[in-house]
Amino acid sequence: MKTYELKELKGVDGIVLNPGRPTPTPAPGEVLIKVRATSLNYRDLVVASGHYPSSIKPAVIPLSDGAGEVAAAGAGVSEFKVGDRVAGTFFQGWLSGAICAETTGQALGGAVDGMLAEYVVLPQNGAIGVPSHLSFEEAATLPCAGLTAWNAVVETGRVKAGETVLLLGTGGVSLFALQFAKMHGARTILTSSNNEKIARAKALGAEMLINYREKPDWDQEVLRLTSGRGADLVVEVGGAGTLERSIRSVRVGGTIALVGLVAGLGQIDPLPIIGRAIRLQGIYVGSREMFAAMNRAITQAQLRPVVDRVFDFDAAKSAYAYLASGAHFGKIVIRV
Ligand SMILES: NC(=O)c1ccc[n+]([C@@H]2O[C@H](COP(=O)([O-])OP(=O)(O)OC[C@H]3O[C@@H](n4cnc5c(N)ncnc54)[C@H](OP(=O)(O)O)[C@@H]3O)[C@@H](O)[C@H]2O)c1
The missing domain is CATH 3.90.180.10 (Medium-chain alcohol dehydrogenases, catalytic domain)
Structure with a gap:
């Protein structure tokens, strides 16, 4: 072979x-x-x-x-x-x-x-x-990007209808996370470097979109879009390069599902994580049991x-x- x-x-x-x-x-x-x-x-x-x-x-x-x-x-x-x-x-x-x-x-x-x-x-x-x-x-x-997004949004994020989920970029994990967040009735904010991709993400159902190249202080925009409250859940694929802004974008008591590191290096001040009681949870793909749960949801929703x-x-x-x-x-x- x-x-x-x-x-x-x-x-x-x-x-x-x-x-x-x-x-x-x-x-x-x-x-x-x-x-x-x-x-x-x-x-x-x-x-x-x-x-x-x-x-x-x-x-x-x-x-x-x-x-x-x-x-x-x-x-x-x-x-x-x-x-x-x-x-x-x-x-x-x-x-x-x-x-x-x-x-x-x-x-x-x-x-x-x-x-x-x-x-x-x-x-x-x-x-x-x-x-x-x-x-x-x-x-x-499904096995890596799909299951990681499922774990971040559903198993760990425990997203509920009406909550706001922040997604970074339009890669594999983020678009699955967008689909799972929508499936659970959440509002979504998505960032991207590219306006053509932003239009495609909008067609997929992302409600609020931010070009993070045009608006490098995208965390301020997230706060504006959530009336100052912040997102309930951030699916963090950027890592140290975006985490500081994600910490500023999430609501007091909200969750950051820490998934990736595409955005390079940076320094993190732990104080706001404590002061705003943010739940910062590392995600590492998921189990076979979670995969089965994801499959049932994908089938029910006929998600593609x-x-x-x-x-x-x-x-x-x-x-x-x-x-x-x-x-x-x-x-x-x-x-x-
Ligand atoms: N922990 C785990 O179990 C697990 C599982 C899967 C993936 N990951 C990690 O998660 C990350 C994403 O994986 P993926 O497979 O979805 O990657 P991918 O398909 O390559 O997508 C990466 C996307 O991130 C966006 N991006 C790049 N630089 C950015 C920045 N500075 N700020 C915001 N967004 C930025 C870009 O979107 P635009 O082009 O729209 O700007 C890019 O398309 C990787 O670090 C990967 O290793 C971890």
């Missing part, structure tokens, strides 16, 4: 196509998945660059996210049969309950082989069925992930370059 392997941690140049890796055979309790689509996350750029904080398996097959069909099932597999449509779960060991050190060790496309291959073998509880109305390209976007561009398998490196360019709106997919 064809697969990509991360031979050297030196960016996209370290990713090499292996045209002749043997197709794996499922052991008892495992399923063989014919991968039909994979999707990229910002994390995959960080992994390829060698800057990911966890250890990376030598010559790892990249990408945490992918969906396909069960092609064979090992002995004792009870949850799936040949032909079932499934995705891999980001953390192979976080099935349910609270996150702990033991559950986050086995992440696809990092510590263990990921999805950028024609076939993968996973333990049956490392896979999960996907909503039937989604294409494989759409389903491939925002797929920006689909690349062919042979053009996988161009997909990485497109992600790195920042031109995307939502998710980038590689068809296998």
Whole structure:
């Protein structure tokens, strides 16, 4: 089978196509998945660059996210049969309950082989069925960006109808978070660097939009739009570069779901976090149990992930370059 392997941690140049890796055979309790689509996350750029904080398996097959069909099932597999449509779960060991050190060790496309291959073998509880109305390209976007946004908005954010959710940028996590916030009846404020993307986010249902390049003090704008109160929940994908303004944008007693670090470095003063009793909660994707809850909600709402561009398998490196360019709106997919 064809697969990509991360031979050297030196960016996209370290990713090499292996045209002749043997197709794996499922052991008892495992399923063989014919991968039909994979999707990229910002994390995959960080992994390829060698800057990911966890250890990376030598010559790892990249990408945490992918969906396909069960092609064979090992002995004792009870949850799936040949032909079932499934995705891999980001953390192979976080099935349910609270996150702990033991559950986050086995992440696809990092510590263990990921999805950028024609076939993968996973333990049956490392896979999960996907909503039937989604294409494989759409389903491939769920395991990391989708589940992280679900965790931030619903599981951790516990958003309620009528509350205000602040979303930063128009990447994969933020647009899923927009869709989940809307699903739960929240008002949404979204920032972006680009007016064309702002128009697209508005068409997706974002009510209040701020161009953070034109208005670098976007926190003041958030306060103006919320009559001085601030947002109930911020889905923070910028990290240190945006966190100070997010702290100023959230209401007293509100929540910041700390997800990412696309906005570079900065210094944080902890005093307003204490003085305004802000709940600052780190988010690390989510469990298989949360994935199942997200799937039920996506099915009920017939929600469709925002797929920006689909690349062919042979053009996988161009997909990485497109992600790195920042031109995307939502998710980038590689068809296998
Ligand atoms: N903790 C977790 O479990 C977890 C899971 C998934 C992702 N993440 C992290 O979350 C972050 C977002 O991931 P993603 O996959 O959604 O990334 P992405 O698709 O690449 O989106 C990034 C977006 O962030 C916006 N952005 C860039 N610089 C910004 C700035 N200075 N201020 C505000 N927005 C800015 C841009 O939107 P515009 O072009 O509209 O300006 C860009 O499209 C990454 O750091 C990623 O590593 C963490």
